[in-house]
Amino acid sequence: MPTLTPPETSPVLDASDAQRRQTARAEDAATARRARRAQLVRYLGMPLFLSIVLLVLYLWVAGQELDSIEARTLTMDNLLGQTREHLTLTLYSTFFVLLLAVPFGILATRPRLRRYAPIIIGLGNAGQAIPSLGLLALLFYVFRTQDALPSTGTFPVVVSLVGYSFLPILRNTMVGLDQVDRFVLEAGRGMGMSNGRVLRSIELPLAVPVVLAGVRTALVLNVGTAALAFLFGGGGLGETIFAGFQLRRTPVLLTGAVLVAVLALLVDYVAGLIEEKLTPRGL
Amino acid sequence: MSDVTNADPLARIGEEADLGETMIELQELTKRFPGQETPAVDRLSLKIPKGEIVVFVGPSGCGKTTSLKMINRIIEPSSGHIIMDGEDVTTIDPNHLRRRIGYVIQQIGLFPHIRIGDNIATVPQLLGWDKERTAKRVDELLEVVGLPPDEYRDRFPKELSGGQRQRVGVARALAADPPVLLMDEPFGAIDPITRTRLQNEFLRLQSELQKTIAFVTHDIDEAVKMGDRIAILQEGSRVAQFATPEEILTNPANDFVADFVGTGATLKRLKLTRVREVQPSEALIGRVDEDRETLRRRFDESEWTAMLLLDADGRPLRWLRGTDLRQTSRPLDQVGNRTRAMVEPQATLSDALEEMLLGAAGVAIVVDSRGAYKGLLDIDDIITSIQTMKDAQAEFYRAAKLADPEAEVPA
Numbered sequence: 001m002p003t004l005t006p007p008e009t010s011p012v013l014d015a016s017d018a019q020r021r022q023t024a025r026a027e028d029a030a031t032a033r034r035a036r037r038a039q040l041v042r043y044l045g046m047p048l049f050l051s052i053v054l055l056v057l058y059l060w061v062a063g064q065e066l067d068s069i070e071a072r073t074l075t076m077d078n079l080l081g082q083t084r085e086h087l088t089l090t091l092y093s094t095f096f097v098l099l100l101a102v103p104f105g106i107l108a109t110r111p112r113l114r115r116y117a118p119i120i121i122g123l124g125n126a127g128q129a130i131p132s133l134g135l136l137a138l139l140f141y142v143f144r145t146q147d148a149l150p151s152t153g154t155f156p157v158v159v160s161l162v163g164y165s166f167l168p169i170l171r172n173t174m175v176g177l178d179q180v181d182r183f184v185l186e187a188g189r190g191m192g193m194s195n196g197r198v199l200r201s202i203e204l205p206l207a208v209p210v211v212l213a214g215v216r217t218a219l220v221l222n223v224g225t226a227a228l229a230f231l232f233g234g235g236g237l238g239e240t241i242f243a244g245f246q247l248r249r250t251p252v253l254l255t256g257a258v259l260v261a262v263l264a265l266l267v268d269y270v271a272g273l274i275e276e277k278l279t280p281r282g283l
Numbered sequence: 284m285s286d287v288t289n290a291d292p293l294a295r296i297g298e299e300a301d302l303g304e305t306m307i308e309l310q311e312l313t314k315r316f317p318g319q320e321t322p323a324v325d326r327l328s329l330k331i332p333k334g335e336i337v338v339f340v341g342p343s344g345c346g347k348t349t350s351l352k353m354i355n356r357i358i359e360p361s362s363g364h365i366i367m368d369g370e371d372v373t374t375i376d377p378n379h380l381r382r383r384i385g386y387v388i389q390q391i392g393l394f395p396h397i398r399i400g401d402n403i404a405t406v407p408q409l410l411g412w413d414k415e416r417t418a419k420r421v422d423e424l425l426e427v428v429g430l431p432p433d434e435y436r437d438r439f440p441k442e443l444s445g446g447q448r449q450r451v452g453v454a455r456a457l458a459a460d461p462p463v464l465l466m467d468e469p470f471g472a473i474d475p476i477t478r479t480r481l482q483n484e485f486l487r488l489q490s491e492l493q494k495t496i497a498f499v500t501h502d503i504d505e506a507v508k509m510g511d512r513i514a515i516l517q518e519g520s521r522v523a524q525f526a527t528p529e530e531i532l533t534n535p536a537n538d539f540v541a542d543f544v545g546t547g548a549t550l551k552r553l554k555l556t557r558v559r560e561v562q563p564s565e566a567l568i569g570r571v572d573e574d575r576e577t578l579r580r581r582f583d584e585s586e587w588t589a590m591l592l593l594d595a596d597g598r599p600l601r602w603l604r605g606t607d608l609r610q611t612s613r614p615l616d617q618v619g620n621r622t623r624a625m626v627e628p629q630a631t632l633s634d635a636l637e638e639m640l641l642g643a644a645g646v647a648i649v650v651d652s653r654g655a656y657k658g659l660l661d662i663d664d665i666i667t668s669i670q671t672m673k674d675a676q677a678e679f680y681r682a683a684k685l686a687d688p689e690a691e692v693p694a
Contacts, residue, residue, distance in 0.1 A: 181390075181392070181395075183388060183390035183391070183392040184392045184393070184394060184395070185392075186357060186388065186392060187386065187388060187391070187392025187393070187394075187452075188392075188394070188405075189357060189381070190355060190357055190381055190386035190388070190392075190465075191381060191382065191386060191405050191406050191409065191455070191456075192377075192378045192379065192380070192381035192382035192406065192409055193378070193405075193409065194378050197409075201394075202394055205396050206395070206396060280396035281396065281439065282395050282396045282397070282398070282439030282440065282441060283395055283396055283441075
C-alpha cells in the first residue's frame with residue numbers, strides 16, 4: 001500500500017510564490033533593459049548629434065555658390081589641418097597643466113601648507129575672472145620682450161593656455177582632496193597607513209571625480225581659448241573664423257565657428273567618458 | 284580630594300585591589316591643544332588590565348575621546364607615557380604601533396571605493412601577508428561578524444546598512460588579530476535595536492577573543508553593560524572613579540559620579556546580577572499526575588495561598604487556589620490561573636523584576652532552558668539581593684581602608 005506523505009508546502013502557496021518570483025524576475029529584466037537603453041542613448045546620443053550638425057554644415061556649404069576666396073579657405077585639407085592644430089594645442093596644454101597643477105594642489109593641501117589653502121583657492125577663483133584674451137596678450141608681450149623665448153608658434157600659445165587653465169585644475173584638486181571624509185582618513189591612519197599610502201590609496205582615488213571635473217572644464221576652456229592662438233601664429237580654427245569675419249564671408253565664419261563648437265562638445269564628451277571610467281566604483 | 288591621578292582614595296583602592304596583568308598603562312598622559320589654556324587631558328594615569336574592557340565614560344568635552352586617541356597616537360600626547368605590554372610606545376613609529384592596535388570609530392570610516400573584503404584586508408596587506416592567508420582571514424572574519432562571505436565580500440560599503448557597516452568596521456579592526464582594540468563610541472550612530480544586538484554579539488565575541496579593549500562612550504548604560512571596569516572621567520580626563528560597574532553603581536566615589544550615574548543606579552545594578560546568582564525559594568508544588576486528594580491535603584497543611592501545578596515534564600502549568608482544588612467538575616489543568624512571569628537562569632534580575640511587574644503576582648518562576656521548574660523568585664528576593672550587594676561593597680571598602688591607611692594620603 002502506498003504511503004501518503006503530506007506535501008511540505010501547500011501547492012496553492014507554491015504556485016503563487018513561483019508566480020511572484022516570476023513577476024519579480026520579469027520586472028528586474030525590464031529595469032535592466034531600460035537601464036541599457038538609457039546607457040546607449042547616453043553613449044551614442046552626443047556623437048550622433050555632432051555627426052548630424054557636421055552633415056548639415058557640409059550640405060549647407062556645398063549648396064552655396066562659393067566665390068574664389070571662400071573656395072580657397074574652405075578646403076578639406078585646410079580645415080582638417082587647422083582642426084588638428086587646434087586639438088594639439090588643447091591636448092598639449094591640458095597635459096602640461098595636469099603635470100603642474102595636480103602636484104601643486106596636493107602640496108597645498110598637506111598639513112604644513114594647509115593654512116594657505118583658502119588664499120590659494122581665492123586666487124584661483126579671482127584668476128578665472130581675467131579675460132582670456134587679456135591674459136594671452138599679456139603673456140605675448142612678456143614673450144616678445146624676452147629674446148631667449150620664441151614669441152610665435154605653438155610654444156607661447158601652450159604656455160598661455162597652461163597659465164589660463166592652471167587655476168581651475170588647481171582649485172578642483174584642492175577641493176577634491178578637501179572633501180574626502182576626514183573619518184575615512186582617520187580610519188586609514190588609525191590602522192597604520194603611512195601618509196603617502198593614505199594619499200595614494202584613499203585621498204587621490206576619492207578626489208578623482210572632482211579633479212576630473214576640473215580637467216573637463218579646463219579642456220573645454222582650452223578649446224575656446226585656442227581659437228585665439230592664430231593671433232600668435234599658433235594656427236588652429238581661429239584662422240578660419242577670423243578670415244571669415246574680416247573678409248565678410250559668412251560661410252567661412254560659420255564653418256569655423258561650428259567646427260570649434262563641435263570640437264568643444266566632442267572633447268567634453270570624451271572627457272566625460274574618461275571621467276566615468278576613472279571614477280572608482282562604490283562612490 | 285586633591286588632584287587628578289590620585290583622584291580619589293576609593294578609586295585607588297579599587298585599582299590596586301584586584302587588577303590582573305596590565306596590558307596598557309597610561310602614565311601622566313597630557314594633551315594641550317595649541318591656543319587653549321587648559322589641557323584637554325591633564326595628567327591621566329590609568330592601568331588597563333589584559334583581556335578586559337575598560338570603558339571611558341563621561342560628559343561631552345571631558346577629554347575621553349582625546350585620551351583614547353592618544354593610545355594609538357592619532358593625537359600625539361604633549362607629555363606622559365604610554366606603556367603597552369611592558370614596552371614604552373610613546374616614541375616608536377606610530378604606523379607600526381597602530382598595526383598592533385585595532386581601531387573602531389563611531390563614523391566607521393570604511394573606504395567607500397574599496398570592496399568589503401579588501402577593506403577588512405587593510406592591515407594584513409600593510410603587514411605583507413600573502414594573498415591566500417589574507418583571503419582566508421577575511422572570510423573567517425566575515426563569518427564571525429555574521430555576514431556570509433560569498434554574499435558580502437565583493438560589495439561596496441554603500442551597499443550595506445549602518446549596522447552591517449559597523450560589523451565590517453569591527454571585522455576590519457580584528458583583521459590582524461591585534462591584542463588591543465580601541466573603540467570610540469562604536470555603536471553610537473546605530474539605531475537602538477541594532478545597537479543592542481551589536482553590543483550583545485560583541486560581548487559574546489569578546490568572551491572568546493579576550494582582547495584588551497579601551498572603549499569610549501557617553502552613555503552610562505552602555506558603560507555598565509560593556510565594561511569589566513569603568514573609568515568615569517571629569518573635565519580634563521580627571522578620573523572621578525575607576526572601578527567595576529558594581530562598585531560604581533553601589534558606591535559612587537563622589538557627587539560627580541553619583542550625578543553622572545543618575546537616579547536609576549539601583550535599577551541599573553539589577554542588570555548586573557543574573558537570576559542564577561540568587562538562591563530561589565521553593566513553591567508549593569503539585570504534579571498533574573498526582574491524586575487530587577493528595578494535592579488538597581498538601582495545600583491545606585501548608586501556609587501557601589496557591590499551589591503551582593507542574594505537568595509530567597516538570598513544566599509549570601497553573602496556579603491553583605483552594606477553591607480550584609476543592610471543586611471536582613473540571614480537571615485541574617483547566618482551572619486556576621495560567622502561569623506567567625517565567626525567567627531562565629541567565630536572565631538578569633532586571634528582566635525578572637519586569638516579568639514580576641507584568642505578571643502582577645509579585646513572583647517569577649525560574650525555569651531551565653527546557654522550561655522545567657527550578658524555583659521561585661519573589662520581589663523580596665530581589666530586595667534582599669540588592670541589600671547584600673550593598674553590604675558586601677561597604678564591607679570591602681572598610682577592609683581595604685583598614686589594610687591600607689596610606690590610601691587616604693595622595694600619592
